[in-house]
Amino acid sequence: MLEGRGLGKSFGQARALDDVSLTISEGEVVAITGPSGAGKSTLLHCLAGVVRPESGEVLLDGRRIDALPEPESTKVRRESFGVVFQFGELVPELTAVENVALPLLFSRRGRQEAMAAAAEWLARLEVTGCADQRIGELSGGQRQRVAVARALVTGPRVVFADEPTGALDTIGGEQVMSALISAARAGRAAVVLVTHDNRVAAYADREVALRDGSVLAGVQR
Amino acid sequence: MTTGHVLLGFLVERAKHGYELKKEHDHRLAGAKPLAYGQVYATLQRLQRDGLAEVAETRQEGGPERVLYAITENGRAELERWLNAVEPSAPYVASPLFARVAVAGKDADGYLVRQREAHLARMRELTAEKASGSPAQVLAADYALHHLDADLRWIETALARMKEHDDA
Amino acid sequence: MITVLRMLNRGRSRAERVRAWLVAAGAAVAAFLVCTAVSLADFDDEGGSLTGLGLALLAVPVAGLLHQANRLASATRERRLAALRLAGASPGDVRRLGALEGGLLALGGSFGGGVIYVVSHLSGPLLPVPVVVVVVTLGGVVSGARAGRHVVASPLGVVRRVRMRGPRMRDLLLFGMGVGCFVLGAVVKGKFPYVGAYGSVVLMAAGLVLLLFGVTLAATWAIRAHARRVGRRARSAEALLAARLVEADPRAWARALAVVSLTVFFGAMAGAQQAVVGYSQAHALVDVALLVALVTSAVALVVHQAEELIDLRRSFSALAASGVPEGALGGVLVRQAVIAASPVCVVAAVSGVAVVVVTTIDIYQVQWLGWAAGRAVVMAGMGVLAAVLVAVAARPLLRGALSTYVRA
Ligand SMILES: Nc1ncnc2c1ncn2[C@@H]1O[C@H](COP(=O)(O)OP(=O)(O)OP(=O)(O)O)[C@@H](O)[C@H]1O
Ligand SMILES: [Mg+2]
Numbered sequence: 001m002l003e004g005r006g007l008g009k010s011f012g013q014a015r016a017l018d019d020v021s022l023t024i025s026e027g028e029v030v031a032i033t034g035p036s037g038a039g040k041s042t043l044l045h046c047l048a049g050v051v052r053p054e055s056g057e058v059l060l061d062g063r064r065i066d067a068l069p070e071p072e073s074t075k076v077r078r079e080s081f082g083v084v085f086q087f088g089e090l091v092p093e094l095t096a097v098e099n100v101a102l103p104l105l106f107s108r109r110g111r112q113e114a115m116a117a118a119a120e121w122l123a124r125l126e127v128t129g130c131a132d133q134r135i136g137e138l139s140g141g142q143r144q145r146v147a148v149a150r151a152l153v154t155g156p157r158v159v160f161a162d163e164p165t166g167a168l169d170t171i172g173g174e175q176v177m178s179a180l181i182s183a184a185r186a187g188r189a190a191v192v193l194v195t196h197d198n199r200v201a202a203y204a205d206r207e208v209a210l211r212d213g214s215v216l217a218g219v220q221r
Numbered sequence: 222m223t224t225g226h227v228l229l230g231f232l233v234e235r236a237k238h239g240y241e242l243k244k245e246h247d248h249r250l251a252g253a254k255p256l257a258y259g260q261v262y263a264t265l266q267r268l269q270r271d272g273l274a275e276v277a278e279t280r281q282e283g284g285p286e287r288v289l290y291a292i293t294e295n296g297r298a299e300l301e302r303w304l305n306a307v308e309p310s311a312p313y314v315a316s317p318l319f320a321r322v323a324v325a326g327k328d329a330d331g332y333l334v335r336q337r338e339a340h341l342a343r344m345r346e347l348t349a350e351k352a353s354g355s356p357a358q359v360l361a362a363d364y365a366l367h368h369l370d371a372d373l374r375w376i377e378t379a380l381a382r383m384k385e386h387d388d389a
Numbered sequence: 390m391i392t393v394l395r396m397l398n399r400g401r402s403r404a405e406r407v408r409a410w411l412v413a414a415g416a417a418v419a420a421f422l423v424c425t426a427v428s429l430a431d432f433d434d435e436g437g438s439l440t441g442l443g444l445a446l447l448a449v450p451v452a453g454l455l456h457q458a459n460r461l462a463s464a465t466r467e468r469r470l471a472a473l474r475l476a477g478a479s480p481g482d483v484r485r486l487g488a489l490e491g492g493l494l495a496l497g498g499s500f501g502g503g504v505i506y507v508v509s510h511l512s513g514p515l516l517p518v519p520v521v522v523v524v525v526t527l528g529g530v531v532s533g534a535r536a537g538r539h540v541v542a543s544p545l546g547v548v549r550r551v552r553m554r555g556p557r558m559r560d561l562l563l564f565g566m567g568v569g570c571f572v573l574g575a576v577v578k579g580k581f582p583y584v585g586a587y588g589s590v591v592l593m594a595a596g597l598v599l600l601l602f603g604v605t606l607a608a609t610w611a612i613r614a615h616a617r618r619v620g621r622r623a624r625s626a627e628a629l630l631a632a633r634l635v636e637a638d639p640r641a642w643a644r645a646l647a648v649v650s651l652t653v654f655f656g657a658m659a660g661a662q663q664a665v666v667g668y669s670q671a672h673a674l675v676d677v678a679l680l681v682a683l684v685t686s687a688v689a690l691v692v693h694q695a696e697e698l699i700d701l702r703r704s705f706s707a708l709a710a711s712g713v714p715e716g717a718l719g720g721v722l723v724r725q726a727v728i729a730a731s732p733v734c735v736v737a738a739v740s741g742v743a744v745v746v747v748t749t750i751d752i753y754q755v756q757w758l759g760w761a762a763g764r765a766v767v768m769a770g771m772g773v774l775a776a777v778l779v780a781v782a783a784r785p786l787l788r789g790a791l792s793t794y795v796r797a
Contacts, residue, residue: 035377035381048710050710070715071714074709074712074713074714074715075712076712077710077711077712078711078712078713078714079712081711081712082711083707083710083711085707085710087703089703089704089706089707090704090707091630091633091634091704091708092637092704093633093634093636093637093638094629094630094633098629098633102626102629102630102708102713103711103712103713105625105626105629106626106712106713106717108625110624111623111624111629134637150711151711178352182352198341198344198369198370198373198374199344199348199366199367199370201341201344202341202344202345202347202348202366203345203348204345205345207341
């Protein structure tokens with residue numbers, strides 16, 4: 001469904017990605033692992049259309065999306081993708097439920113409908129008690145679950161998560177991960193998970209290990 | 222002598238049959254290897270010999286002989302001592318994984334990559350099991366996951382060191 | 390201390406150099422305005438002293454701008470100051486560093502302003518010039534020392550704080566006191582027991598100053614209430630986001646809009662007065678001053694917008710990464726400007742007209758209100774428009790801020 005072919009990207013002298021290819025099928029959970037600086041985030045950003053690769057191509061359902069003009073690329077991201085970052089990166093001035101409703105509102109859905117859908121997602125991720133609290137008043141784990149809800153509320157085809165548990169302890173990370181995986185599976189969304197924690201990678205169906213910008217031989221299956 | 226201590230622990234509550242003890246062991250130590258009947262009876266006999274357990278009642282109602290075991294005062298004291306004793310903190314490195322690498326040296330990298338795969342596959346299984354497991358099973362899976370993770374991190378470090386060595 | 394300051398200066402970015410120029414230029418304008426005002430304050434000529442008073446009051450918003458520029462400095466340098474704290478600088482050291490920098494810039498600026506005044510007013514009284522320079526420099530010192538407060542409080546100040554700075558009771562009190570003094574002065578007029586013939590004028594002037602501070606600060610309440618209302622009814626994501634952002638920090642908006650609201654206030658006041666006595670030379674001068682003030686207010690807003698974007702960078706770039714078009718985020722900026730500026734401008738315009746009408750209630754005629762109201766509406770519209778234009782102009786800045794995740 002989502003495919004990267006021969007992706008390459010450099011930052012000055014540094015070769016961040018070197019001829020990386022991978023295919024992600026419908027509803028599959030893939031972990032991208034590797035040591036710091038291996039190019040994990042760069043690969044994720046290329047696949048998610050946030051960064052343009054220098055070489056290679058990205059295809060969604062067989063259609064090239066890496067060279068689209070910015071408005072269309074934005075549209076693809078909004079309609080087909082969801083993202084979760086390490087620190088949630090929610091809008092701190094909005095309440096939890098408003099944060100989740102935001103993508104729907106930007107897609108021009110009505111306020112009533114958007115708020116209702118957002119509340120439902122928060123309930124599914126077990127963050128009901130603090131739906132009307134501002135983000136600053138939530139714990140790290142709650143914040144990440146709100147971020148997961150925000151990524152999934154539009155019913156995306158793929159959810160990209162860059163170190164979603166990076167700032168959490170074991171139990172908190174576990175709650176976020178099981179919430180993310182079960183919600184994604186229920187919505188039949190694929191997940192691309194960047195992590196350097198093996199226990200987080202174990203939530204995936206398979207692993208793509210990167211070293212110095214290339215896929216580690218023998219590990220991708 | 223851990224199995225002996227575990228069985229003593231189960232006997233504190235009341236006297237039990239060997240069969241009952243086996244079931245309880247397999248249920249409460251969810252991740253552990255299931256006990257064989259032979260091992261249960263051998264352990265109980267050893268406890269009896271050392272005066273830590275005794276036969277409370279023998280009954281035979283048509284079927285096979287049913288022996289009910291109980292804990293003794295000495296047994297309670299030994300159990301108490303064991304529960305409070307601190308495990309020695311890794312006095313030796315004893316792992317077939319480490320031994321292989323020690324023998325193979327730099328040529329172990331192929332093996333390490335395969336071992337890493339196997340560990341990860343097992344971690345995936347355990348993680349999937351956790352989603353629907355009982356509390357005891359979750360605890361056991363956590364234990365195994367953390368140990369496998371420690372192995373994995375060691376494997377990754379070892380691979381990096383070997384590469385460093387090659388480059389130098 | 391000087392060495393550390395020099396080290397910090399060597400590594401500073403273009404934005405920080407621009408800010409330094411802003412502070413110095415602001416100080417120059419403030420010094421020039423105050424010197425001119427003092428020279429105009431001729432007790433024998435009522436029109437002249439009125440203009441002088443107006444000019445002196447315009448120095449207040451300029452001072453506000455100065456303080457804001459100093460605050461921006463602390464926002465952009467926050468990381469480095471925090472690093473200084475972690476490296477062992479005491480809160481006092483950081484404060485002294487800010488004071489030194491603010492003071493030096495203000496000294497340079499006000500000296501320049503004083504020189505310009507002296508050159509252009511060779512005949513006028515020169516005595517107040519050094520006094521004004523000293524006062525403005527002191528202002529720079531105080532503002533520089535206060536600007537780095539939150540870094541002073543915590544070396545980990547870089548951690549994004551939850552911004553919920555609500556209005557304060559104190560602001561309303563100021564407003565009330567201003568109204569009180571002003572009305573009292575207007576009522577007793579010539580029969581004031583203290584300070585001779587000018588007693589009631591002094592009282593009224595003091596009331597006016599208090600009122601001005603009060604209006605800008607009390608604007609916090611109006612802004613928050615308005616933002617709440619808009620937020621509750623918002624149907625689009627842009628409106629909701631804009632309303633909540635304004636609601637979370639109405640004080641920053643009130644501060645940024647202080648100059649705008651003063652301009653609108655004076656404009657409305659001047660309009661109401663022109664309706665009474667007809668357009669004269671003094672009014673033309675006031676209008677020129679208003680124009681200057683409007684430009685200053687735009688600068689204050691730009692500074693605020695930049696500060697705001699630094700704060701919003703992370704959450705906005707995450708939104709952009711998840712497919713929110715840049716245009717929509719630009720729309721949020723514009724809506725914020727409208728939400729915050731409209732209550733402020735309306736309040737300022739109404740109180741501007743009210744001040745004139747209340748003081749001359751015995752002679753004010755109803756038909757004059759037409760001209761007065763017309764000017765008030767025009768001034769309020771100009772104020773909101775200025776805010777919106779700045780927000781539109783900030784779009785390129787937004788693009789830069791969004792590059793946190795979009796790293797190509
Ligand atoms: N914007 C950038 N400018 C310059 N170099 C960059 C940029 N982004 C990434 N790099 C470089 O590209 C390489 C890969 O970076 P990337 O962020 O993808 O690594 P990563 O695997 O995500 O690491 P981490 O686990 O630390 O997040 C690194 O060498 C990094 O220095
Ligand atoms: Mg990364």
